[in-house]
Amino acid sequence: MSSQLITLHINGQTRQLRVEDSEALIDTLRERCELTGSHQGCDTAQCGACTVVVDGTAIKSCNRLTLQAAGAAVLTIEGLASEGMPLHLIQQAFSRHHALQCGYCTPGFVMRALAMVNEAVPAEPQAVRHALAGNLCRCTGYEGIVNALCEVLPVLRGAGLMSVQPNDTAQRYASPSVSELAPMGAMEPAASAASFQVKRPATLKRAIEWLAQHPDARPLAGGQSLLPAIRLGLAAPSHLFDLQDINELHELRVDERSHLIIGAMVSHARVATNPRVRAGWPMLAALAGGIADQQVRAAGTLGGSLANHDPAACWPAGVLASGATIITTHREITADAFFTGLFGTALASDELIVSVRFPPAVAGRYLKFEQPASRFALVGVAVVRFAQWVRVAITGLGSGVYRWSKAEALLSERFDSAALKGLTLDPRVASDDLHAPAEYRAHIAGVLLQRAVADLQRD
Numbered sequence: 003m004s005s006q007l008i009t010l011h012i013n014g015q016t017r018q019l020r021v022e023d024s025e026a027l028i029d030t031l032r033e034r035c036e037l038t039g040s041h042q043g044c045d046t047a048q049c050g051a052c053t054v055v056v057d058g059t060a061i062k063s064c065n066r067l068t069l070q071a072a073g074a075a076v077l078t079i080e081g082l083a084s085e086g087m088p089l090h091l092i093q094q095a096f097s098r099h100h101a102l103q104c105g106y107c108t109p110g111f112v113m114r115a116l117a118m119v120n121e122a123v124p125a126e127p128q129a130v131r132h133a134l135a136g137n138l139c140r141c142t143g144y145e146g147i148v149n150a151l152c153e154v155l156p157v158l159r160g161a162g163l164m165s166v167q168p169n170d171t172a173q174r175y176a177s178p179s180v181s182e183l184a185p186m187g188a189m190e191p192a193a194s195a196a197s198f199q200v201k202r203p204a205t206l207k208r209a210i211e212w213l214a215q216h217p218d219a220r221p222l223a224g225g226q227s228l229l230p231a232i233r234l235g236l237a238a239p240s241h242l243f244d245l246q247d248i249n250e251l252h253e254l255r256v257d258e259r260s261h262l263i264i265g266a267m268v269s270h271a272r273v274a275t276n277p278r279v280r281a282g283w284p285m286l287a288a289l290a291g292g293i294a295d296q297q298v299r300a301a302g303t304l305g306g307s308l309a310n311h312d313p314a315a316c317w318p319a320g321v322l323a324s325g326a327t328i329i330t331t332h333r334e335i336t337a338d339a340f341f342t343g344l345f346g347t348a349l350a351s352d353e354l355i356v357s358v359r360f361p362p363a364v365a366g367r368y369l370k371f372e373q374p375a376s377r378f379a380l381v382g383v384a385v386v387r388f389a390q391w392v393r394v395a396i397t398g399l400g401s402g403v404y405r406w407s408k409a410e411a412l413l414s415e416r417f418d419s420a421a422l423k424g425l426t427l428d429p430r431v432a433s434d435d436l437h438a439p440a441e442y443r444a445h446i447a448g449v450l451l452q453r454a455v456a457d458l459q460r461d
């Protein structure tokens with residue numbers, strides 16, 4: 003097992019730790035540091051019990067390698083109130099509103115709530131429920147949790163009580179010193195079945211050199227798909243090259259031809275909240291804001307989603323309908339040529355997505371019928387209207403993103419939901435699986451397209 007010496011600032015204490023390359027942050031916290039307040043529920047980024055705050059952002063620590071967090075400030079539930087200290091205001095509100103029963107999920111909810119103070123989440127029930135979508139509670143129900151947060155969020159904002167920086171944490175909340183805890187019997191995390199080395203290239207040149215040298219290596223973006231795949235034994239890379247330090251991959255700008263450029267490492271959360279995207283490409287902002295939950299949106303990236311080409315992912319439909327161009331380290335690829343079937347793309351193994359270029363459009367809409375737990379698209383339809391033509395792309399059909407050319411021809415002639423009357427999608431382009439039969443998927447695609455076009459007509 004390969005290991006590395008790193009620095010983490012945990013609850014205000016700076017700590018040097020030797021961790022395995024394949025070690026998840028939750029394991030480092032619980033087993034190496036004995037901070038067992040962060041809980042392991044699903045271990046697949048669904049339940050949010052393991053939520054901690056890293057550099058101000060709530061993330062699911064079961065789905066983050068410790069090496070991805072090297073040098074960062076990590077705040078866990080233990081950093082809020084240690085023994086003998088008054089509970090944090092969020093914890094007090096949970097207690098007042100009976101927002102916990104067994105308490106297993108509670109640290110995750112509290113840490114998620116802490117990060118919400120910095121986000122502009124309004125203190126009203128619907129917004130709070132939406133913001134908590136990545137945290138599941140199996141026994142209490144959500145009413146008390148939502149009420150507690152509606153009460154406490156304005157108080158915290160007013161008092162400026164959000165604390166995520168190491169020094170802040172130490173000043174505001176006395177926390178147990180990690181070095182004090184260690185002698186009490188901190189254990190080595192159980193050896194992970196996965197064995198790979200992690201490196202952080204500083205430049206694109208270095209990243210593609212390393213990829214060329216190691217044919218079984220994979221680039222690592224947020225890890226939101228790759229890490230669960232490794233854990234489930236669906237991927238066994240020799241190396242992961244973490245792209246977070248490569249500046250070019252983080253750009254988000256409008257170029258001189260009024261095209262929107264989004265770097266491969268730009269997170270869904272950043273796209274969703276960027277004022278220029280919201281003003282000029284509102285469909286893309288809404289699509290990104292509807293992916294998964296805030297913890298996944300903060301970590302998951304445009305480049306990772308496109309390279310993965312999950313058949314239920316949202317971005318492939320938005321990118322294909324937008325007629326976007328994928329800019330890689332080697333060339334430019336049109337969206338039409340990029341997606342090559344189930345989990346398939348035109349990328350070579352040593353080729354990286356650098357950014358995606360979106361042309362200006364008149365208007366667009368993305369609607370999905372989502373899986374309630376993950377918010378992946380059972381079916382998702384993106385329709386984009388340009389001056390002379392219309393493009394329609396569907397995700398969720400089962401074998402990768404699909405362009406619906408008959409619908410495009412009808413809508414390019416007359417942009418009216420009435421023009422779609424009698425049009426049905428051939429179920430043979432869809433698949434059956436445990437979630438839905440092909441006929442159902444094809445039907446839903448037609449319904450969503452009708453609704454999207456009707457919406458755009460009303461705008």
Ligand SMILES: Cc1cc2nc3c(=O)[nH]c(=O)nc-3n(C[C@H](O)[C@H](O)[C@H](O)COP(=O)(O)OP(=O)(O)OC[C@H]3O[C@@H](n4cnc5c(N)ncnc54)[C@H](O)[C@@H]3O)c2cc1C
Nearest residue numbers: 223224225226227228294302303306309315316355377378
């Ligand atoms: C609970 C949960 C719910 C989700 N719900 C949704 C949803 O509703 N809709 C949706 O669309 N998605 C959803 N996702 C997926 C999420 O959007 C991820 O962002 C996406 O899968 C990619 O993850 P990532 O960016 O972290 O990439 P990684 O997981 O790091 O990488 C994914 C793949 O892309 C490759 N890769 C990464 N970057 C590059 C690059 N620059 N160039 C070439 N290859 C690269 C990696 O090697 C890997 O093969 C969900 C995920 C989770 C865990």
Ligand code: FES
Nearest residue numbers: 043044045050064
């Ligand atoms: S343990 Fe469930 S999201 Fe991490």
Ligand code: FES
Nearest residue numbers: 103105107139140
């Ligand atoms: S309080 Fe028991 S799972 Fe939420």
